Amino acid sequence: MATFISVPLKKSSEVDLVKPLSKFVTATYPAGEEQGEYIRAVEELNKLRKNALGRPLDKHESSLEILLRYYDQLCAVEPKFPFSDNQLCLTFTWKDAFDKGSLFGGSVKLALASLGYEKTCVLFNAAALASQIASEQNLDNDEGLKAAAKYYQLASGAFGHIKDTVLSALNREPTMDISPETVGTLSLIMLAQAQEVFFLKATSDKMKDAVIAKLANQAADFYGDAFKQCQYKDNLPKEVLPVLAAKHCIMQANAELHQSVLAKQKKRFGEEIARLQHAAELVKTVASRYDEYVSVKDLSDKINRALTAAKKDNDFIYHDRVPEVKDLEHIGKAALVKATAITPPLSQKFTDLFEKMVPMAVQQSMSIYNQRKAETVNRLVGSMREATNLCNGVLASLNLPAALEDLSGDSIPQSIAEKARSIVQQGGLQSIEQLIKDLPELLTRNREILDESLKMLDDEETTDNELRTKFNQRWNRTPSGDLYKPLRAEGTNFRNVLDKAVQADQVVRDRYGAHCDMITLLCKPEDELNAAIPSANPTKTLQGSEVVNVLRSQLAQLDEMKKERETLEGEIKAVTFDMSTAFLTALAQDGAINEEQLSLSQLDQLYGAYNQRVQATLRTQEELLGQVQTSHQEFSSLKQSNTEANQREEVLKKLASAHDSYVEISSNLREGTKFYNDLTEILLKFQNKCSDIVFARKTERDELLKELQQSIAREPSAPNFNVPAYQSTPAAGPTPAPRTVFPLQPQQPQQAQQQPPAKPQPPARPPPPSFSPQAASTPPTNTPPTGPPTNNPPPMAPPSQAQGPPYPTYQGYPGYFQMPMGYNPYAYGQYNMPNMPNIPYMPYQATPGQGGYPGAPPAGQPYPGYPQQPPQQQPYYPQQ
Numbered sequence: 003m004a005t006f007i008s009v010p011l012k013k014s015s016e017v018d019l020v021k022p023l024s025k026f027v028t029a030t031y032p033a034g035e036e037q038g039e040y041i042r043a044v045e046e047l048n049k050l051r052k053n054a055l056g057r058p059l060d061k062h063e064s065s066l067e068i069l070l071r072y073y074d075q076l077c078a079v080e081p082k083f084p085f086s087d088n089q090l091c092l093t094f095t096w097k098d099a100f101d102k103g104s105l106f107g108g109s110v111k112l113a114l115a116s117l118g119y120e121k122t123c124v125l126f127n128a129a130a131l132a133s134q135i136a137s138e139q140n141l142d143n144d145e146g147l148k149a150a151a152k153y154y155q156l157a158s159g160a161f162g163h164i165k166d167t168v169l170s171a172l173n174r175e176p177t178m179d180i181s182p183e184t185v186g187t188l189s190l191i192m193l194a195q196a197q198e199v200f201f202l203k204a205t206s207d208k209m210k211d212a213v214i215a216k217l218a219n220q221a222a223d224f225y226g227d228a229f230k231q232c233q234y235k236d237n238l239p240k241e242v243l244p245v246l247a248a249k250h251c252i253m254q255a256n257a258e259l260h261q262s263v264l265a266k267q268k269k270r271f272g273e274e275i276a277r278l279q280h281a282a283e284l285v286k287t288v289a290s291r292y293d294e295y296v297s298v299k300d301l302s303d304k305i306n307r308a309l310t311a312a313k314k315d316n317d318f319i320y321h322d323r324v325p326e327v328k329d330l331e332h333i334g335k336a337a338l339v340k341a342t343a344i345t346p347p348l349s350q351k352f353t354d355l356f357e358k359m360v361p362m363a364v365q366q367s368m369s370i371y372n373q374r375k376a377e378t379v380n381r382l383v384g385s386m387r388e389a390t391n392l393c394n395g396v397l398a399s400l401n402l403p404a405a406l407e408d409l410s411g412d413s414i415p416q417s418i419a420e421k422a423r424s425i426v427q428q429g430g431l432q433s434i435e436q437l438i439k440d441l442p443e444l445l446t447r448n449r450e451i452l453d454e455s456l457k458m459l460d461d462e463e464t465t466d467n468e469l470r471t472k473f474n475q476r477w478n479r480t481p482s483g484d485l486y487k488p489l490r491a492e493g494t495n496f497r498n499v500l501d502k503a504v505q506a507d508q509v510v511r512d513r514y515g516a517h518c519d520m521i522t523l524l525c526k527p528e529d530e531l532n533a534a535i536p537s538a539n540p541t542k543t544l545q546g547s548e549v550v551n552v553l554r555s556q557l558a559q560l561d562e563m564k565k566e567r568e569t570l571e572g573e574i575k576a577v578t579f580d581m582s583t584a585f586l587t588a589l590a591q592d593g594a595i596n597e598e599q600l601s602l603s604q605l606d607q608l609y610g611a612y613n614q615r616v617q618a619t620l621r622t623q624e625e626l627l628g629q630v631q632t633s634h635q636e637f638s639s640l641k642q643s644n645t646e647a648n649q650r651e652e653v654l655k656k657l658a659s660a661h662d663s664y665v666e667i668s669s670n671l672r673e674g675t676k677f678y679n680d681l682t683e684i685l686l687k688f689q690n691k692c693s694d695i696v697f698a699r700k701t702e703r704d705e706l707l708k709e710l711q712q713s714i715a716r717e718p719s720a721p722n723f724n725v726p727a728y729q730s731t732p733a734a735g736p737t738p739a740p741r742t743v744f745p746l747q748p749q750q751p752q753q754a755q756q757q758p759p760a761k762p763q764p765p766a767r768p769p770p771p772s773f774s775p776q777a778a779s780t781p782p783t784n785t786p787p788t789g790p791p792t793n794n795p796p797p798m799a800p801p802s803q804a805q806g807p808p809y810p811t812y813q814g815y816p817g818y819f820q821m822p823m824g825y826n827p828y829a830y831g832q833y834n835m836p837n838m839p840n841i842p843y844m845p846y847q848a849t850p851g852q853g854g855y856p857g858a859p860p861a862g863q864p865y866p867g868y869p870q871q872p873p874q875q876q877p878y879y880p881q882q
Contacts, residue, residue, distance in 0.1 A: 118171030
């Protein structure tokens with residue numbers, strides 16, 4: 003059966019998608035049916051991930067379908083959630099597919115807060131599973147061959163797609179299994195195996211030998227390219243390289259075999275033999291080098307039979323010259339395979355769980371459009387309100403319409419009485435004072451939220467800088483200072499907004515202080531208000547005069563204009579238009595959204611006519627105010643001027659102005675309260691965003707610290723250094739005689755043990771002590787010798803456990819253990835030692851309490867008390 007390479011799956015840690023994605027949905031979309039639908043979709047996405055990655059997958063098409071569905075859903079959901087902005091607290095951890103791990107270091111894994119990383123790893127698993135499914139197919143029938151070719155081409159396309167996108171998706175160095183070099187090699191391997199499947203299909207279909215030869219030659223070429231890519235790299239398991247080399251030779255041998263048939267048909271018998279000989283050499287190479295990986299017995303027998311028959315026929319019949327292999331015509335190539343293009347959706351049953359949710363690009367464009375729309379509405383409404391306030395101010399300065407109503411000079415003008423009742427109905431002074439009192443509390447709350455949010459960023463950035471200083475180049479993640487620049491810019495903008503709001507609050511307070519007395523007067527009962535207004539001489543002679551009628555007519559027109567403005571303001575605020583359709587269309591057509599052009603064009607269509615109507619009311623007001631001022635001058639000249647009348651008119655003017663100021667101050671304070679409350683919601687979202695990114699950074703920091711600790715633990719505790727020559731063991735030396743061990747020179751306890759250099763002829767040694775089996779198993783105790791030092795080397799201290807000579811241990815003689823090479827427990831009293839060249843041999847002096855050593859036996863006889871080895875086997879090294 004043919005041998006095919008399949009790829010193992012990567013393993014992922016469990017990730018909770020529900021909490022961060024639901025949090026974003028809740029913060030972005032208002033409560034309602036739409037929000038509930040999106041939260042349910044998030045839960046389904048989490049289930050889909052668990053099905054795809056949280057359990058072992060069968061080598062079946064249904065398992066691959068689950069993986070492809072999850073990959074398609076990731077591609078669909080990527081533009082709809084702010085994964086790239088680190089707003090979501092999601093970290094994906096994956097292990098290297100080819101790393102088996104170690105006892106202490108664990109397996110290689112990488113944790114990143116990147117959806118592109120998750121997509122890459124899921125696609126890798128899809129390609130790996132496709133290769134496993136293909137390798138399980140029955141290649142003896144057409145269905146199995148077609149399925150295998152399909153899955154190998156899918157795997158090749160997936161690996162190739164990873165090669166092109168992995169670096170941009172991760173923005174950092176990936177693990178070895180998904181590096182561009184590794185997945186590029188895997189893509190070629192899968193393509194070569196797909197080509198081999200087509201070769202098997204052509205062979206089973208008994209197609210022409212010329213076609214089969216080209217298919218096999220192309221497969222050999224693919225295998226050769228894959229072999230070259232990973233020949234000098236250690237990024238794939240060691241079993242892959244010999245299989246690729248064997249497959250290259252096998253496919254080339256098949257190509258030569260079928261091309262030889264073609265040569266025979268063309269009566270080129272010498273070429274037939276040359277090609278068969280080349281094929282036989284290739285198969286022989288495989289059998290000799292890679293037999294444990296690939297079996298070529300059947301192919302070898304087939305080639306040898308054909309070669310034997312061809313030689314026999316040529317020797318007896320044709321006598322055709324056999325050319326050299328290098329002189330043979332090159333075999334053509336035919337590539338019938340192509341890597342499958344990775345264009346989502348790859349799953350046949352894919353349905354987007356977030357189909358109704360617009361992409362983040364559209365959401366951002368909608369947000370900017372809504373800001374532009376609000377600015378347009380505020381500009382139009384603000385210009386009308388400003389003009390109305392100007393009109394009220396001018397009329398108040400002219401004491402209109404109170405001057406026309408106060409012709410009697412001793413009663414409250416009706417307009418002033420109505421304004422007083424209006425103030426009382428709106429809450430009077432208490433309402434304004436309560437609003438002014440609430441503003442500092444709202445401001446303080448917003449400042450605290452903003453300060454706390456920025457403090458989280460500061461603390462995390464400080465920690466990141468400290469660790470970067472500590473680990474230097476090893477701390478290879480994006481600096482927090484660079485990552486937090488958009489958030490800090492947003493925080494600075496919020497602080498500027500708050501500072502401007504404080505200034506606006508002070509302006510409102512100053513204005514309230516200026517009109518507080520008159521507003522208080524308007525809040526008093528009618529009789530007290532009437533008593534506070536000075537009386538004047540009656541001017542009943544002006545009742546019914548033409549100038550009074552003209553003024554009243556002009557004032558009526560101004561009132562009508564104000565009502566029209568109120569209606570126009572309501573219409574402007576009620577304008578709605580769904581720009582998401584336009585943005586989606588632009589995104590689908592161009593791949594990007596020119597928000598400014600689209601928004602300005604649409605806003606001009608929506609508010610162009612309203613802008614013209616607002617400008618018309620401004621021109622009308624300007625004309626009417628001019629007429630009113632002219633008529634008022636004529637009216638003032640007809641009135642009798644005296645001090646009392648002037649005082650009364652002055653008070654009436656202040657009362658009218660106080661009413662207008664009260665209305666404006668109340669409106670400003672309510673707008674300020676609403677502003678602070680709305681800003682609180684925005685700042686809370688900003689705080690959540692800061693909290694999420696800080697948590698994500700903390701998780702990433704912990705993972706990186708863990709990796710650094712593991713890498714540091716795997717490093718040697720001291721740098722490499724050159725050992726002095728006298729301490730190093732010679733690389734090579736003369737072969738010692740059997741059963742001979744080089745002695746070690748005894749050293750003082752404070753000195754490091756040194757091994758003397760090997761000598762051509764080892765010196766004689768004193769006889770070893772005789773140990774009984776019981777003594778060999780019981781550690782002896784001995785007291786160190788005391789007394790003046792002698793010239794003799796000190797005797798060796800008894801070992802901590804019974805030691806035997808460096809001989810093999812034989813059954814029936816317990817207690818004799820194997821010793822390391824070069825160890826000699828009797829290394830004392832040697833002749834010509836390196837550090838004692840002139841000291842003669844001294845006989846051993848026994849330590850008190852220790853028996854002496856027996857004398858050496860005659861030459862050729864064994865030591866007494868030791869088992870005698872079989873004479874036919876005297877190895878130098880102990881036998882295991």
